[in-house]
Structure formats: C-alpha cells, structure tokens
Amino acid sequence: MRLFITKIWSWVDIWVLKWCAFLFGIIVGAYRADMVKQYVWVLLAIAVALAIRASLKYFGDESK
Secondary structure (H helix, E strand, C coil): CCCCCCCCCCHHHHHHHHHHHHHHHHHHHCCCCHHHHHCHHHHHHHHHHHHHHHHHHHHCCCCC
C-alpha cells in the first residue's frame, strides 16, 4: 500500500473530504458546547461516512 500517491480528484471528492474534516473539527474543537454534545453521534456518523468515501476514492482501483 502506497500512502503518498498522486491522484487527480474531482471537485466532488474534494468537497467530501473538506466536509469530513470540517465535521471532525466541530466534534473535537467544540466538544464542550451543549449543541455539539447533543448531536455528537450524528456528526460523527456523517464524518465517518464521508471519510470512508474519501478513503475508498483515494486507495481505490487505479485503473479507473
């Protein structure tokens, strides 16, 4: 498995990665806020789903 590979990502893939990082940052950076604590599992589920998609796109089949 090569970790640092050069890939050309579409704008959708970059958008998904940015939202994943944004949601993860909300959870980590503002964990003490009551609103975030109330929705922490929803935000975490969305962040994980977006991270899985980005990871699959990055480490996916190179022939596509």
